[in-house]
Amino acid sequence: MSVKRVLASAPAKIILFGEHSVVYGKPAIAAAIDLRTYVRAEFNNTGAIKIEAHDIRTPGLIVSFTEDEIYFESDYGRAAEVLSYVRQAIELVREEAGANGRGVTVSITSQIPVGAGLGSSAAVAVATIGAVSKLLGLELSNEEIGKLGHRVELLVQGASSGIDPTVSAIGGFIHYEKGNFEHLPFMELPIVVGYTGSSGSTKELVAMVRKTREEMPDVVEPILSAMGKVVEKAREVLLSDLDDEVRFARLGRLMNINHGLLDALGVSTKKLSELVYAARTAGALGAKITGAGGGGCMYALAPERQSEVATAITIAGGTPMITRISREGLRIEEVLP
Numbered sequence: 275m276s277v278k279r280v281l282a283s284a285p286a287k288i289i290l291f292g293e294h295s296v297v298y299g300k301p302a303i304a305a306a307i308d309l310r311t312y313v314r315a316e317f318n319n320t321g322a323i324k325i326e327a328h329d330i331r332t333p334g335l336i337v338s339f340t341e342d343e344i345y346f347e348s349d350y351g352r353a354a355e356v357l358s359y360v361r362q363a364i365e366l367v368r369e370e371a372g373a374n375g376r377g378v379t380v381s382i383t384s385q386i387p388v389g390a391g392l393g394s395s396a397a398v399a400v401a402t403i404g405a406v407s408k409l410l411g412l413e414l415s416n417e418e419i420g421k422l423g424h425r426v427e428l429l430v431q432g433a434s435s436g437i438d439p440t441v442s443a444i445g446g447f448i449h450y451e452k453g454n455f456e457h458l459p460f461m462e463l464p465i466v467v468g469y470t471g472s473s474g475s476t477k478e479l480v481a482m483v484r485k486t487r488e489e490m491p492d493v494v495e496p497i498l499s500a501m502g503k504v505v506e507k508a509r510e511v512l513l514s515d516l517d518d519e520v521r522f523a524r525l526g527r528l529m530n531i532n533h534g535l536l537d538a539l540g541v542s543t544k545k546l547s548e549l550v551y552a553a554r555t556a557g558a559l560g561a562k563i564t565g566a567g568g569g570g571c572m573y574a575l576a577p578e579r580q581s582e583v584a585t586a587i588t589i590a591g592g593t594p595m596i597t598r599i600s601r602e603g604l605r606i607e608e609v610l611p
């Protein structure tokens with residue numbers, strides 16, 4: 275069947291345990307959440323690749339006014355860079371599909387805050403690959419699309435563990451290590467996400483950790499190993515048949531240890547730590563950064579106390595989001611023949 279237009283969507287994620295150390299081959303645990311990026315792909319007649327990114331603020335915009343006219347200019351390098359995940363995703367699929375000269379228009383709308391630790395880069399890459407591959411007639415499984423999403427992150431960021439595109443493509447809860455994943459049983463976790471309102475670039479934060487590790491391997495390696503141990507313990511607790519009260523209390527303690535180790539690596543900020551402590555003071559059993567840090571989001575585990583923790587995050591100047599874990603990863607929403 276020849277296809278004219280495809281709409282695909284892919285979810286955000288939280289890293290429950292193990293961000294950054296996962297880049298160095300340690301395990302990590304992540305879950306897809308119910309915020310989505312939607313990508314529509316269709317053929318155009320120009321032969322060009324056209325990207326309409328409705329949620330991206332154009333960096334380096336220069337506006338000049340005269341009496342009756344307005345001129346817009348832009349720093350083209352920076353504007354193009356911000357679209358590099360989408361561009362690489364389209365180019366990779368065109369390569370996989372064999373040379374194809376037809377123009378493609380990709381239009382993006384997203385519910386995921388950008389650069390906030392919720393995997394916006396992975397979701398946009400996965401949804402783009404999903405939509406464009408279907409348009410070009412490629413039959414790819416969600417797992418294969420996750421692997422292509424990992425290649426996109428490697429091309430753009432220089433380094434990526436692949437956990438974000440994997441969980442965005444397949445959904446649910448995963449334990450991830452060196453490119454391999456295991457689905458953990460689905461469970462509802464009483465969490466609250468707190469958004470600082472500022473952003474951080476994963477590419478820059480991963481590069482910063484790498485530099486510190488190169489300069490002080492004896493100091494940084496034990497921190498990364500301790501993070502790996504936290505993840506293994508968390509997996510054991512998640513899979514245990516302990517009753518919820520004990521299980522959540524242990525997971526909370528492990529989250530706090532993980533946050534301390536991330537802080538030691540230098541990826542927390544004053545605001546993130548303020549939200550983390552506000553959540554703990556309001557009764558969360560644990561709270562930590564989620565994602566690359568440098569701004570963005572934290573999350574708290576707060577059974578019976580979700581609304582108190584949400585209020586504490588607001589008072590501390592953040593935006594709370596009560597999210598649910600999403601079973602579904604990449605979804606083809608609509609195909610127009």
Ligand SMILES: Nc1ncnc2c1ncn2[C@@H]1O[C@H](COP(=O)(O)OP(=O)(O)OP(=O)(O)O)[C@@H](O)[C@H]1O
Pocket residue numbers: 311327328329330355356357358359360382383384387388389390391392393394395396398438474475476477564565566567
């Ligand atoms: N809706 C979107 N449209 C186009 N590009 C997007 C969109 N959302 C994210 N991106 C791309 O992803 C970049 C942000 O990715 P980055 O990896 O730095 O943060 P994140 O993925 O939000 O957080 P983390 O990697 O910590 O989970 C943006 O600068 C932009 O290039």
Ligand SMILES: C[C@@](O)(CCO)CC(=O)[O-]
Pocket residue numbers: 289292293294295296297391393433434435436437438476480564565566
């Ligand atoms: C910081 C990092 O570990 C997680 C970003 O969500 C980067 C990666 O795993 O690719």
Ligand SMILES: [Mg+2]
Pocket residue numbers: 393394395396438476
């Ligand atoms: Mg990212």
